[in-house]
Amino acid sequence: MATSKKYDVVVFGASGFTGQFVVEELGRVTSEEERGLIWAVAGRNQDKLNQVLEKASSTIGVDLKDAVDVLLADIENEESLNDMAAQAQVVLNCVGPYRFFGEPVVKACLKNKAHHIDISGEPQFLETMQFKYDEEAKKKGVYIVQSCGFDSVPADLGVLYTVKNFPGRINTIESYLTLNAGPEGAVGHYATWQSAIHGLANAEELRNLRKEMGTKKPLPKSGPKLENRGPAHWSEMLQKWCVPFPGADASVVRRTQRFLYNNGENCPVQYAAFASIPDRIDLFKWQAASKVVTSLADTEFGLGLLEEYPRLFSLGYFSHEGPTQKQIEGASFNMQFIGTGYSNTVLEDGDYDGPPNMTIATQVEGPEAGYVTTPIVMVQAAITLLKEMKKFPAKGGVMTPGTAYKDTSLVERLSDRGVIFSITAPAASN
Incomplete structure (x- = not known):
């Protein structure tokens, strides 16, 4: 995996209902034990993204505005998705329903060799992505890890x-x-x-x-x-x-x-x-x-x-x-x-x-479950991927949580965060 990426993590859909809570949780974690992690938020409206950072800063008591960059990316703009994925080691995709909006982000991550984590609970999307992109992900050494929230x-x-x-x-x-x-x-x-x-x-x-x-x-x-x-x-x-x-x-x-x-x-x-x-x-x-x-x-x-x-x-x-x-x-x-x-x-x-x-x-x-546990799980899934990639099976692929994290410390990490x-x-x- 390339080491020249600008960001360790990019939260895509950060201004959505769930995305804002993921931003807060990532802000907590990076202000505590993961201070060296470099991250950004992404979405289609800069004003809303700035508001999310302001609200998160107020909630967690840490100023995120100067520490977290804002990227513009729109699900309907392929170039913007490619630009986002090209800068990220891991994209946290919070834009759902995934049956409507998920595939373009997966494709951008594969094209630009960025790992992808979602929180989808939609079996048709999940299994379609495995059917269509598992082989490509393996060849490119990209992990598309699914259902990394309360589902499932x-x-x-x-x-x-x-x-x-x-x-x-x-x-x-x-x-x-x-x-x-x-x-x-x-x-x-x-x-x-x-x-x-x-x-x-x-x-x-x-x-x-x-x-x-x-x-x-x-x-x-x-x-x-x-x-x-x-x-x-x-x-x-x-x-x-x-x-x-x-x-x-x-x-x-x-x-x-x-x-x-x-x-x-x-x-x-x-x-x-x-x-x-x-x-x-x-x-x-x-x-x-x-x-x-x-x-x-x-x-x-x-x-x-x-x-x-x-x-x-x-x-x-x-x-x-x-x-x-x-x-x-x-x-x-x-x-x-x-x-x-x-x-x-x-x-x-x-x-x-x-x-x-x-x-x-x-x-x-x-x-x-939805807006506290899910952000905790998603953020810890990203950190575990970054830190323990050598413990993942194979060299890439479209994976369930159990497939990807079975030999990692994710269970212990989650227990430390209250799950x-x-x-x-x-x-x-x-």
């Missing part, structure tokens, strides 16, 4: 953390996400909602892509098939109703498991992701809203309604304005992992085709 580092690295701490061979892992709202409630920004509904609208395209990539073929199993828990089930552990988590976690984890298996590094883990629902009434609301949203997303008119009225159709969970600062400060998340498998004692006796005989429980917990990985119940016989 807690899930992907949480699975690897659980496997690492299991004294044997894990067969299945189920994760259970609880999003905790503070007294002011919780709400997500419109861009996340837009990504989700367009994912529903184009689900058939994703299925066809997976057929073309050959990734629909199931991976081999090391034990009984993971239980199908249906559209909702009661969790004794959480004492709550749970539904399949609609985000990218399952897709990202499966891609990591496929990579590890193809490289002879593990026996694939079967994985399912769930989210908890506070009570039966909320479960009913969730199921009714899901049916309405899925139905509307099938038509152009319905999709327009979903885009215009996110608060209505999401039952208040998403809005054009996004959360207030008080809502962000009061929120947190907890993701529990339950892994089952076979102890080393059983495996030493030869092939064993009985039920798993050992269980482990781990967790990842942290502050508000904490831990064992809640050590592996024990069933």
